[in-house]
Amino acid sequence: MSAATRRGGSLTHPARTGVALVLPAIAFVVVFVFVPLVAAVGISFTNLPLIGPWEFVGLDNYLLAFTDPVFGRSILYTLVYTLIVTFPILALGYALAVVVRSNRRGSTLLRTIFFLPYVIGLTTISFIALLEAQPDSGAINVVLAWLGITDGSTAWLVNGPLATGLTCALVIWGVSGLTMVLLMSAMQGVPREVYESAELDGASWWKTEWNVTIPMIRRAIAMSVIISVIGSFLAFTQFFILTQGGPGSETTTVVMAVFRRAFIDLQLGSATAMSLLLVLLTGLVTAVQMLMLREKD
């Protein structure tokens, strides 16, 4: 082995070529991730308002976050919301992927239809849901009244559990298309021979899915779950549009609590401390997920 190779260079290019190639990426990460993160840590130790002077307050913002009942409740609510939506998104996404993974006639059309809600986006479908959930006039109530299930005057968005249920249903429908695409790609990568072997062994469809497909797309499932959980932890749009965190603070998510602290209370220092706690919490949950879902060699 040559000296150049020992110092990290390749056999054909000097080390500085490699450094030059990754420098833009490093600069990007430093400027847009590292420096803001360090600045955020600095801001979290101040009482920086959106306007006016500021001073260092030590750990006060963190103590405030830990003792603020609304922030604590928002973390709990976000965890519950995440628990509610994660499995249905995975299950529905998996089922849709099973339907569209083959190249049968109509598969492309179905893929498009199933993926459409994700393309339309949570913002748009939340606004549609806002209109359709109105008592007496919204389509949801009209249909339920027509079916004889309710009298059509249900105020979905002013009742915590009902609003949560409606929002969860909306999100499960809206984002499972992404899970479908991720899992479908992985499923299409499973060698046909494996399925043929399973078939020769007399495995049923269920057994094939359980013993062949799922183990072979384990990485894709893990990635889907992690994306879904992080997305749920950062939920904001749908709640901001549909419930604005109410009634009371029953549907206030942690990001909404941070937003309010920053842009309604105008307290950036305190909001930044809350954000950093959210970053830590999200990182912790993701790390646990990765440990649980890692490949067992």
Next chain:
Amino acid sequence: MLTRRGFLSAAAVASLAALAGCSGRLEPIDTTAASFRDGGQEGTIEVWCRADTLEGNQAMVEAFHAAQDRIRVRLTPIPNSQYVTKLATAIRGNRPPDLVDIDDIYSALFIYRDAFADLTPLIDALPFRDTLSPGHLALAQREGRFYGVPFLADNSVMWCNLELFDRAGVDVDEATGSFEGYLDAARAVAGLGGDVRGWWYPGNSSGFLGFVVQPHMWAADADMIQGAVGSQTGNVVGNEPARKTLELLHTMWAEDLVPQRAFSDDGALGPAEFLAGTVGMASCAYGNLVHNAEPGFLDGVEARLLVGPEGGRSFFDGGDNFAIPNGASRPEAAWEYVRFCLDLPQQQALPEGGYTPIRSDALTDDFRARFPHSVAPLEQIDAGYAPLSLSYNRIYNQPDGPWLEMFRRAVFSGEIDEAMSAAQPRYDQLLRQGDA
């Protein structure tokens, strides 16, 4: 060679330098300067207004452009819900507009952070100084100095449908003179049957409810926020006028005197049932009616100020103040525009856009004849009030604030004392945070 420790230190220093840069203070404006009295300014001024009052502002700008050609106004409407954030961000970024037309209830947020110019010398020099709305001025005041000047009023008053009152045999003054009068009138009107109800309120609109319900408490000299900015606390538990007001509104709900839609009404449709002629009384602003009423509907409507549980009268002295942010590039031209807007002809034309003048001397015989529905607040302009607090937005205008939570629990569930007890610590906490 840059070590890891050196790199981290440099990044930390750079971050703190950036943070320090955020504290840059805008240059205070000296409003005693002769340039404010000389006139003759030229150029284009940037004026921000809130979207809710765009119509009134646009009319002013057009009139100002027609009256002179030295100063042009570039008007930028900002959505109400984003106004505070956008203005704060512009000030933080050292790019404030020359003049802001700001919801008077939010004025203090900026005044107490030294963001607005001291306009006291200019206001004191106004020949009509004593006629200006005291409620607006109170929200622009800090330690005896004024950092904003009233521009237009948006007041909550009680509107009565005379046709329904006649059919129910109810007298307007008797009905609107006490809580008992309210209740008796609502029962009588609802007794007409069908879809007719006695009273209207939007039970799921935090800001709207703050606008139309609180004056009943203020009429009894009881605010739910007490103390001076910096050391404010909630005045919820033991606030008897507040308890009686919630009790009245709960009775209205429990006896089916309010449309069922009130439970989920977010105020987006305004007093729709009142405008449809199926509700006897509705508390709201003149602007809520004038733009949406069928032709001739307002001929059968009269307004009264809101009464307290033991008498007294009040109204929400809402609307806009003008303020000149420190650091504005053309403050003198901005003040010239303000002076134009405050002149009587412009003020007396405000009801055309759904607003009320902020000068009591606007109430002339001609004005009474042209705009009879704008008369009530001007006749008792001193009865107007709005709380001075840095936490008003958080407490009263946010759906997850303690005000709406308390209102809904008290009014729709009837748990009045429990709701007030639960609200007290939330008020205290938010006021403490806002004053920090």
